[in-house]
Amino acid sequence: xxxxxxxxxxxxxxxxxxxxxxxxxxxxxxxxxxxxxxxxxxxxxxxxxxxxxxxxxxxxxxxxxxxxxxxxxxxxxxxxxxxxxxxxxxxxxxxxxxxxxxxxxxxxxxxxxxxxxxxxxxxxxxxxxxxxxxxxxxxxxxxxxxxxxxxxxxxxxxxxxxxxxxxxxxxxxxxxxxxxxxxxxxxxxxxxxxxxxxxxxxxxx
Amino acid sequence: xxxxxxxxxxxxxxxxxxxxxxxxxxxxxxxxxxxxxxxxxxxxxxxxxxxxxxxxxxxxxxxxxxxxxxxxxxxxxx
Numbered sequence: 027x028x029x030x031x032x033x034x035x036x037x038x039x040x041x042x043x044x045x046x047x048x049x050x051x052x053x054x055x056x057x058x059x060x061x062x063x064x065x066x067x068x069x070x071x072x073x074x075x076x077x078x079x080x081x082x083x084x085x086x087x088x089x090x091x092x093x094x095x096x097x098x099x100x101x102x103x104x105x106x107x108x109x110x111x112x113x114x115x116x117x118x119x120x121x122x123x124x125x126x127x128x129x130x131x132x133x134x135x136x137x138x139x140x141x142x143x144x145x146x147x148x149x150x151x152x153x154x155x156x157x158x159x160x161x162x163x164x165x166x167x168x169x170x171x172x173x174x175x176x177x178x179x180x181x182x183x184x185x186x187x188x189x190x191x192x193x194x195x196x197x198x199x200x201x202x203x204x205x206x207x208x209x210x211x212x213x214x215x216x217x218x219x220x221x222x223x224x225x226x227x228x229x230x231x
Numbered sequence: 232x233x234x235x236x237x238x239x240x241x242x243x244x245x246x247x248x249x250x251x252x253x254x255x256x257x258x259x260x261x262x263x264x265x266x267x268x269x270x271x272x273x274x275x276x277x278x279x280x281x282x283x284x285x286x287x288x289x290x291x292x293x294x295x296x297x298x299x300x301x302x303x304x305x306x307x308x309x
Contacts, residue, residue, distance in 0.1 A: 048284075052284065053284075152292075152295040152298075152299070155295065155298045155299060155302050156291065156294070156295050156298050158298075159298035159301050159302060160298070163301065210287075213287070214287055214290075214291045217284070217287060217288060217291070218288065218291055221288060
């Protein structure tokens with residue numbers, strides 16, 4: 027690493043700065059953002075590179091398309107936001123996440139169970155499923171396109187080969203789309219982790 | 232053979248159809264989120280960055296429903 031960055035180093039710095047400024051500082055503020063920056067950076071780049079393996083030829087399946095990886099990351103994010111909330115102020119954390127203010131008290135009988143489920147059960151489950159399903163569905167789409175190409179070209183042959191050209195072209199288009207999805211899912215996962223931490227450390231809604 | 236018997240004769244995994252149905256709601260939801268964001272940016276271009284972050288969060292929450300839909304297909308389809 028040099029003070030005056032070269033081409034490769036400035037690309038790396040751009041990525042690190044993106045997480046630092048657009049995710050951590052933007053959502054958590056300067057102080058809390060820097061506290062959780064190592065975690066957010068790790069999550070972002072780990073997911074990004076594991077997603078990218080999904081479109082590298084001959085690797086073809088994303089590391090995050092196997093449930094263990096998104097599940098582990100979701101558990102880490104879950105533990106972190108609960109830790110952040112409890113450390114800041116247990117009373118505030120429980121109150122903010124289970125008893126939102128500005129609600130007449132009888133409504134708590136309905137609101138509290140819903141908030142309990144949505145905060146402590148649905149959050150990690152959706153974090154896992156969103157990443158897992160995005161990568162798995164992307165993989166299945168590519169499989170469909172390239173398997174169709176193979177089928178049209180070699181099993182049917184003749185005039186059907188014209189359709190093979192179409193499905194091959196769409197396979198390539200969706201490979202490009204998968205790059206977009208890979209970056210986007212890494213961003214969304216890191217962003218949601220930051221949002222959950224922000225909600226946990228918030229003073230009062 | 233009347234119409235109801237024909238309908239009941241569907242074979243194979245109905246879960247595949249279920250995912251198509253499960254995608255309708257989130258599709259409309261994501262459309263509304265993005266459309267409203269564009270509207271907001273058109274009215275207040277200087278807030279574009281902030282609105283975009285909120286848009287991604289909104290999309291992430293809405294689209295989770297579609298992925299729960301496809302997950303149930305995998306779980307109950309086999």
